[in-house]
Amino acid sequence: MRFEHEGLAQRVLFGSGxxxxxxxxxxxxxxSRRVMVVAGASERGLAESVTAGVPVVVHHDEVVMHVPVEVAERARAVAAAHDVDAIVCVGGGSTTGLAKAVALTTGLPIVAVPTTYAGSEATNVWGLTEGAKKTTGVDGRVLPRAIVYDASLMLGLPVAMSVASGLNALAHCVDSMWAPRADPIDRALAGEGIRALRIGLPQVVADPRGLEGREYxxxxxxxxxVAFASAGSGLHHKICHVLGGRYDLPHAQTHAVVLxxxxxxxxxxxxxxxxxxxxAFDAASAVEGLRRLRTELDAPTALRDYGLQEADLPGAVEAILPVVPADNPTPVDPDNLARLLHxxxxxxxPR
Structure with missing residues (x-):
């Protein structure tokens, strides 16, 4: 056994309430004495309660899926105009992504308070969309200095969104088994992540106001x-990033369908x-374990339900092929990728 593993340095505080x-x-x-709070308009009340003891100088609520470049530029301008010295972001992946976009050019520290299971808060990966192309990168400046995990903040997250977001997290685990930089530590983390999600998500569906399932x-x-941040983007994430940026598909649901x-x-x-x-699924096979969980969760099943047209598929194949990892376990060619997407x-x- 021989490998190199690099962990990311950040504080993690986990406690309900x-x-x-x-x-x-x-x-x-x-x-910090001049804090910018980034939270969508629908999260304003929650963000105010979470930051009640913080010296806030500005609230910024222009949060847009896939972080368009122009939206990022406006947020950066707000931070500069208010002489901000830190960012607290309260919300899902798009909110965290916007905070990261500001940190990418300013170096401002982030305290992230997630309200979904997106996971962006634990990675040094940023993403910006310009036109129909989503660009991602890795930069230490965007890694939040601290994450505050409070499962009670998830109690109001609708079940359907909880399922899609949770399956997005599950996709991080699966891709971390064979992504370009995957190592034994990543695989161990991913296996435990699958186990926890397999336990927790059905409890969320059965009892959305229960804390135990939300905590799991x-x-x-x-x-x-954490596994994904180390292992990198595998085939699954390359597909979903192209589809999301090119066709403006909802992030979590796209991951849930493609996985x-x-x-x-x-x-x-x-x-x-x-x-x-x-x-990790406690199943006879990986495919059967995921199938059983998805059935239990009534998971999203078809990209056409989220706006992708059949006519879009050839263009998607052309856009995905150049970014497919060279060491993907199954060699990818135009024909088998087209069949997968269809x-x-x-x-x-799935076959």
Missing amino acids: EAARAVAEEVERLG ALYGAYLAA PHVLAFNVPNAPEAERRIAA AAWEGAD
Whole structure:
């Protein structure tokens, strides 16, 4: 066994009902006195309660999916105009992504307070969309200095969005089994992440106001993001980033739909990953374990339900092929990629 593993340095505070106290303490730890709060308009009340003990100088609520460049530029201008010295972001992946876009050019520290299971808060990956192209990169400046995880903030997250977001986290785990920089530590984290999500998400569906399921799902989402940050983007994420940026598809739902197809595509040529994933699902096979969980969750099944047209598929194949990882377990060619995308578009059983 020989590998190199690099962990990311950030503080993680996990405790239900403790967000306001933890955020105030982390801002104080940073020595910040002029804080910008980034939160969508629908999260304004929640953000105000979470940051009640923080010296806030401006609230910024222009949060847009996939972080268009022009939206990022306006947020950067707001930060500069108010002489901001730190950012607190309260929300899902788009909110965290906007905070990262500001940090990318300013170096401002971020305290992230997630309200979904997106996982962006635990990675040093940023993403910006210009025109119909989404560009992603890795930069230490965008990694939040601290994450405050409070499962009670998720109690109002609708079940359908909880499922899609949780399956997005699960996709981080699966891709971390064979992504370009995957190592044994990433695979161990990903396996535990799958196990936690497999336990937590059905509890969220059965009892959306229950804390235990939310905590399991949040714990699993964090492990998934840490594994993904180290392992890098595999085939699944390359597909979803192209589809999201090019066709403006909803992020979490796109991941939820594409995941079973990539899993079925890769596991025949990834026996170790197959065993790990199956064990985490407590199932006879990885594909069967995911199928069983998705059935239990009534998961999204077809990209056509989210605005992708059948006529878009050839262009998607052309855009995805150049970014496919060279060491993907199953070699990718135009024909098998087209079949995978068509199955995901129509909601066919994964093969």
